[in-house]
Amino acid sequence: KAGVTQTPRYLIKTRGQQVTLSCSPISGHRSVSWYQQTPGQGLQFLFEYFSETQRNKGNFPGRFSGRQFSNSRSEMNVSTLELGDSALYLCASSLWGRDTQYFGPGTRLTVL
């Protein structure tokens, strides 16, 4: 079974721009969660989608949004980028959300 894939792996943007990250979950997994990892804060939960609905949300501003498609693929969007948004963005999938989550390799976003 193929693992979780994320594209792109690396991204460089400038302040004020917007960015869209993509995540393809493991086949059959319906839950997709997004996390931000920074050196000082560790892994912080952004949101979780299940069957195209946002089911849980972390404490991030509205500039961070996401969606999930009928094939369970998910996208995350960050608008009006700030320097502090530079981080590794990780996507994880699981069958129904309460079970073990499997992570993708992440997208390294650098905001200049």
Add this chain to the structure above:
Amino acid sequence: DQQVKQNSPSLSVQEGRISILNCDYTNSMFDYFLWYKKYPAEGPTFLISISSIKDKNEDGRFTVFLNKSAKHLSLHIVPSQPGDSAVYFCAASASEKLVFGKGTKLTVNP
């Protein structure tokens, strides 16, 4: 408010000895706990989990202990191997949301 805390940012042990990684939590609603291992430039990899109805779960060299009254869990790696060198994250959940600690960097010296 950090609900899951890993108070040791780093740990160094000799190959063959035991590694003990600790994690404390504050939310008594957490009922499922996991440990993940992360190598640089890779996503976290699931290692082992434990439900709140148990106090111990073992998988090969890895054992997780849960002390609900102390709101504490620990991961024991015996014997430690150089390939175990990585950042270990403790995570807890009360719903579909995982709350992670900030991680402990384990270095196993040959």
